[in-house]
Amino acid sequence: MTDKNNIALSVKNLKTFFYTNNRCNKAVNGVSFDVEKGKTLCIVGESGCGKSVTAATIMQLLPTLSRIEEGEIIFRKDDKTINIEKLEKNGKEMRNIRGSDIAMIFQDPMTALNPVYTVGFQISENLKYHTNLNRKEIREKSISLLNDMGIPLPEKRVDEYPHSYSGGMRQRAMIAMAMACNPKILIADEPTTALDVTIQAQIFELMEKLKEENDTAIILITHDMGVVAELADNVAVMYMGNIVEAGTADDVLRRPTHPYTKALLESVPVLGRGKNQDINPIKGSTPDPYNRPIGCQFAPRCNWQTESCDVMPEITQINKTHEIRCHKYEQFFEKYNEKRDS
Amino acid sequence: MTTYIAQRLIIFFPMLLVISFLVYSGLELSPGDAVSHMISPELASTITAEQLDAMREAYGLNQSFITRYWIWLTSMVQGDMGYSMAGGVAISEIMVKTVPATLELSMVALFFSTILGCSLGVISALKRGSGTDNSLTVAGMAGVSIPEFFFGLVAILLFAIELKWLPVGGRLMPHYETVWDRIPNIVLPSLVLALMMTAGAMRYARSSMLDVLAREFITTARSKGMPEWRVNILHGFRVALTPVVVLIGFRLPLLIGGSTIIEQVYQWPGIGSMFIRSVRASDYPLVMTISLMYVFVVLTASLIIDVLTALIDPRVRLGKE
Numbered sequence: 100m101t102d103k104n105n106i107a108l109s110v111k112n113l114k115t116f117f118y119t120n121n122r123c124n125k126a127v128n129g130v131s132f133d134v135e136k137g138k139t140l141c142i143v144g145e146s147g148c149g150k151s152v153t154a155a156t157i158m159q160l161l162p163t164l165s166r167i168e169e170g171e172i173i174f175r176k177d178d179k180t181i182n183i184e185k186l187e188k189n190g191k192e193m194r195n196i197r198g199s200d201i202a203m204i205f206q207d208p209m210t211a212l213n214p215v216y217t218v219g220f221q222i223s224e225n226l227k228y229h230t231n232l233n234r235k236e237i238r239e240k241s242i243s244l245l246n247d248m249g250i251p252l253p254e255k256r257v258d259e260y261p262h263s264y265s266g267g268m269r270q271r272a273m274i275a276m277a278m279a280c281n282p283k284i285l286i287a288d289e290p291t292t293a294l295d296v297t298i299q300a301q302i303f304e305l306m307e308k309l310k311e312e313n314d315t316a317i318i319l320i321t322h323d324m325g326v327v328a329e330l331a332d333n334v335a336v337m338y339m340g341n342i343v344e345a346g347t348a349d350d351v352l353r354r355p356t357h358p359y360t361k362a363l364l365e366s367v368p369v370l371g372r373g374k375n376q377d378i379n380p381i382k383g384s385t386p387d388p389y390n391r392p393i394g395c396q397f398a399p400r401c402n403w404q405t406e407s408c409d410v411m412p413e414i415t416q417i418n419k420t421h422e423i424r425c426h427k428y429e430q431f432f433e434k435y436n437e438k439r440d441s
Numbered sequence: 442m443t444t445y446i447a448q449r450l451i452i453f454f455p456m457l458l459v460i461s462f463l464v465y466s467g468l469e470l471s472p473g474d475a476v477s478h479m480i481s482p483e484l485a486s487t488i489t490a491e492q493l494d495a496m497r498e499a500y501g502l503n504q505s506f507i508t509r510y511w512i513w514l515t516s517m518v519q520g521d522m523g524y525s526m527a528g529g530v531a532i533s534e535i536m537v538k539t540v541p542a543t544l545e546l547s548m549v550a551l552f553f554s555t556i557l558g559c560s561l562g563v564i565s566a567l568k569r570g571s572g573t574d575n576s577l578t579v580a581g582m583a584g585v586s587i588p589e590f591f592f593g594l595v596a597i598l599l600f601a602i603e604l605k606w607l608p609v610g611g612r613l614m615p616h617y618e619t620v621w622d623r624i625p626n627i628v629l630p631s632l633v634l635a636l637m638m639t640a641g642a643m644r645y646a647r648s649s650m651l652d653v654l655a656r657e658f659i660t661t662a663r664s665k666g667m668p669e670w671r672v673n674i675l676h677g678f679r680v681a682l683t684p685v686v687v688l689i690g691f692r693l694p695l696l697i698g699g700s701t702i703i704e705q706v707y708q709w710p711g712i713g714s715m716f717i718r719s720v721r722a723s724d725y726p727l728v729m730t731i732s733l734m735y736v737f738v739v740l741t742a743s744l745i746i747d748v749l750t751a752l753i754d755p756r757v758r759l760g761k762e
Binding site for chain 2: 195197214262
């Protein structure tokens, strides 16, 4: 796909299952993707499709009732490769990677910061565990991180508690925390869902800047197609624990080849088209994870469903970068392109 | 914060005054008076109404309720606690004897129950669903629901009477010389009291801890690559501590009030058993002194709780400034 040296993280056939009440939820069911240095990979999909579980799996931050069933998570650090899935969950090696090589930003900055410690303290924890800086240097670094994130009066703000920060400022503080040790990979799990749109733009601008300055690879999890169009270099569309379509942003957004991707794009209202525009929501709702369709997971909701869809389609490589998991993609692609031409 | 404490201190004394008046009125409303408890049953049939009135006059009980309350209040303010009507002993003397006994028992129990309760609760929460957690939960439920006196009596039966390891009750014996001699006496009552309190603290600590461990900032803490102890204790327990501190704070009055039931069961000469006797005898001065002390400790304890919770949780500080 791309030059091996540029890949920071590759995930191969990853399966993460949850076990509750003797039932098994195959939350992530054979996911493969590569994340390149200095590029943004957007993982999109509906709620419950396994986006967040994929992220949590990479960090090994899964809840107790779940485990990595199969597959590989290969992290390339300098010249070495580390198989993350083989590391002990909260063991020393895993902890050395967390927060230092791979850092994470969470969805809701209101709850992701500990209310009883100052923001400075929470940033300094990262530095304390992953650098050799002394107390004074850690404090200076914390202040300069806050400053980089555009927080006014960082010298004063560093000693304040999260409750005196606004939502946007808290998310900046979260990013400061995540970026403290210049991670190779930043995983952002819907970082702006809880924020309003103006703040959203600022946060993304910040992430873009950091990506360019530090060559950080970003895995951005979102369900906002607008965000994808804006930020993504590569896109992976997930549905029910599988990646159904993946490729460069251009591939996926301009030439969507999977009925699900197309449906997702059509269900988003476009600003400027007025209130009479056609929005086609995807019919039905996501199936019960304990009672899945037998073949292609999207088949029951798909307009293109045929008998062949009772078998799970394999991944097909359309071109060098664009891959797809659908039986009917050829017909679909043709029809869609005809439509576009006419 | 300072203004908040100052505010609390300003209402402290009016509150004491109001409560002392309420207790005094309560005693007035109760049937009989001190004199009727002073006469032995044998004399009750022969004594005349005049003799009773003479006794009441001698004790000042014939004066109006308000006058008596005023006399009591003024002398109390001057530091004169008066004499027990039942025995004629100076109340200060009774306090000197009973307060240390109660303090000794409750402090030992409070100390061990707090440490044990918190740590068992945290362990239980961290090992949720395991055998350890389940057995601790069952033990905790049993501890909370079995009445103290029953537990105390069973402990006496087992350890004092059957096994003869420890004395049945009491605090001091004539032949006791050093502190070490007294230890066997305190073991049973403090253990029973402590186990009861441990159960409550443990249930509280467990549920509070479970609540906090499910919060998102715990995942954030873990995502920073910190060791598990730091995630659980520094980020988890620190936040879970607030409700536990409130529970333990409300137990502080026990230090002075004593556990009446345990003191009765073990014949521990503390304030608890003294209080029961004085109420039965309508012993105004003694009841008033003990209840006033109790109120004082309750108010102080709630002040301490507020200060402590504010220290633990910065959001509380902001709300009250």
